Amino acid sequence: MSALTSKLKVMFRRPARGGVPVGLFVLVLVTLVVVAILAPLIAPYDPNTQNLLGRLKPPGSEARGVYYLLGSDELGRDLLSRAIYGARVSLAVAVLSVLLSGAVGITLGMLASYLGGWVEVVVMRLVDIFLSIPAILLAIIMVAVLGPGFVNVVLVLALTRWPRYARVAYGQTLAVSSQPFVRLAKAMGAGPFHVLFLHILPNIIAPLAVVATLEFGLMILFEAGLSFLGMGVQPPTASWGAMLSVGRNYVSSAWWIATFPGLCLFLLVLSVNLLGDRLSEYLNPKSR
């Protein structure tokens, strides 16, 4: 583990090619994570308290003793507070779905490659089938069956995305399996799970980390997209996607509703993507 942390240190010390220090994006990411965790302490107001006399107030205005720094929405709720709580939903869905799909995908991919035979055929054919349905459509049809809501969104995203990890884990395991240390471990009587998780996984974790980072950005967009379509986290829970959907309806009278949650979403995804890029450049120096 210490080898990994020292690698990470080297990676972040070097200034990025574009002149933009990676630290800036780490900062954005860390800030949003802290904001999400401490939401109840940071948010100036309750995100769901309606104030019908303060509907659609522009940023920097006041109504009935409530100061709207980023304006208010169609029910007079404070947009700043909702944006802060929205970070919670975005990050929670993304973290949980990446962990779940990663765990399932990596385990299945490694098993398929290591065991071979019918396990390999079944798992890899399943991967092909899942990947031949456009991801958003696959997620939508599952939401149509299961219904919307926080837990279902996480489940649906995990079910939709595990093949990405499985494919990478499969290929990487195949490459590592023939190496002497794996054969030695097997010869000394190590069982498949011991070999896979203690000998193979640590050696293939780097490319999987790149996939996970890129998937993390994608999961944030998927959650926002599903919530935007009304199939994600349900109201009144604050979600950036749902806020954008309201903002779409008030685009000519209240520009601020869509602008701020969109900006948060953009910055978060941009930071995650740039970190993913740096990670993959660092791990495959050839692509530089």
Added chain:
Amino acid sequence: MPVFLLQRFGQALVAIFGVMTLVFFIQRLTGDPTYLLVPETATQADIEAMRRSLGLDQPLLVQYANYLWDMLRMDFGRSYVQNIAVVEIIASRLPYTVQLASGALLVAFVIGLPLGLAMAIWRKHPLTNALMGFVLGAQSMPTFWSGILMIMIFGVWLGWLPPSGSGSFAHLIMPSIALGLLSMATYARIARSAVIDELSKDYVRSARARGVGTGRLVTRHLIRNSLIPVISISALEISQLLAGAVIVETVFAWPGLGQLTVQSVQSRDFVVVQGIVLLGAFVTISVNLLADILYSVVDPRIRKGSRA
């Protein structure tokens, strides 16, 4: 060519069969699919009658066989909400999505490929960093936000373009840009790394040594040789565009398949959703097959390699 292509064709058929099976099982995630198919107002007696008429009271294997048989006959069922055959509903919306996807693909090609080429050739130029920043930004831009921003700026404030709806060429501009932006970024990056790869090869050095100028080098050698990754990513991009259309069409009230998907989920019209998902998978699989055929046209080495 026959052996290689027959193999690929067989794989595509297996994939389509697999997708149908997957959708069949997704229908049954919550147990009884009857509830997905009946209108919300149906009584218990209606549901029972529907279950029998759809054959959903039979054993699972019989249901599965019936389902596959229906699909093979291109019978995707009837929407009980609209009382129209699913094929007809989809056919009426399809042209709009094809228009939108073509527009987006055009945006992606026309901006993305030259951008990638420029970023590769003038790698050291300070402007290249700015272009790279633009590409990275476009890649992280949620389509629904860029769409709303465009509506706000060009539709509402400047009044240059109609904010939403369909009916004229002007209506198509903003949705195409919103949908094409992500693919544009992908094309720019793929083209950039493909050209950089080619630039380091021997034939480029010897062409330069022979005194071939940059313009001729690019048009005569680089573009053709960098095409393979561009073609292979195109297959992926087309299916991405179909999926992206779901959100873009909702933002711009564009009456294509994407909007139909969302409306069908809202009105609990599951048969239509299922039809669209199967169509999306079918298009993805076909486009991938087509890309494989195209490779062997562009690069004869692939054709020869498959014979060995």
